[in-house]
Amino acid sequence: MTIADSARLKREILLRSMFPSMPVAAHVRFIELLEDVELAAGKVLFDVGDPPDRFLFLVEGRVTMERPGERAWEFAPLAVVGVMDAIMERPRTRNCRALELSRFLSLRIADWFDMLEDNGQIARAAIRNFATQLHGRWRELAPRVERQSELPPPLATGPMETYDKILALRRAGFLRSAGMQAIASLATVAEPLHLRAGETLFELGSDAEMLYVLTRGSIELTAPGDFRYTHRRGDLVGGAAAFCHALPGYAARALGDATLLCISEQDFYDQAEEHGRLTRGTLKYLISELEPLLEVDESSASTTSAPMALRPPQVTSGA
Secondary structure: OOHHHHHHHHHHHHHHHHOOOOOHHHHHHHHHHOEEEEEOOOOEEEOOOOOOOEEEEEEEOOEEEEOOOOOOEEEOOOOEEOHHHHHHOOOOOOEEEEOOOEEEEEEEHHHHHHHHHHOHHHHHHHHHHHHHHHHHHHHHHHHHOOOOOOOOOOOOOOOOOHHHHHHHHHOOHHHOOOOHHHHHHHHHHOEEEEEOOOOEEEOOOOOOOEEEEEEEOEEEEEEOOOEEEEEEOOOEOOHHHHHOOOHHHOEEEEOOOEEEEEEEHHHHHHHHHHOHHHHHHHHHHHHHHHHHHHHHHHHOOOOOEOOOOOOOOOOOOOO
């Protein structure tokens, strides 16, 4: 076996453990795009302000991500390092320094987004993976986070035509970076739903795979353990829970007269396959929702463990 064959086999074994159900064709392409990176103890892989040109899958060793005046984040295999800045397409906000000899598999961010646009299963799995990791923190911390954004202006009451649905979806936080073409396409499959005060949107245990965008009024989300959260217009009901099949753990009802746009999960991902910016925009939304929670988490933390050891998306066949 040649060195090249040996390295390829090692990558295949590693990737099959990280992505056990990834389609074979995607697996082959992934392997071809990966690059090996080695970092000696004490060396810096990237610094604050550097462009986020790649993802780094940590396969051996330990690294820390640091920023002056803030708690360091420590990562161990098989974490994905530097992913938030890469998805947000902004300069690095923390450095990455090796605590011991560390090895990575590197994937250029442009190649990653190309893969998301070319393979609907990978795109769906990436969204679900980020949403799952965000949801755990959101469930615990969201009621404690002060909202910074202003409410979008209310829509006029009455029947919703396609133009009204486009306008409402443009104001939805999770579609802020989706692009006009994607929003217009979603508007064609979005169905309006009007609720009276006190009416139920869904019960605890409901298994409907839907996205509910609140366009007027407010919705109270509740869950066992005295969880309560009030959604306002522009919100995706359940936030990250809507993207990781966690809505059955909640119940939702209208606090006053409310209007929502309902989009089936399948329709959403069908549109995402046609409009790559919809996938990118959803990932940006998930990261933008995560960061305020990390700040709350850090303010009460006494350890230096990583706030979230992001894992690669687990691709499932079918849905």
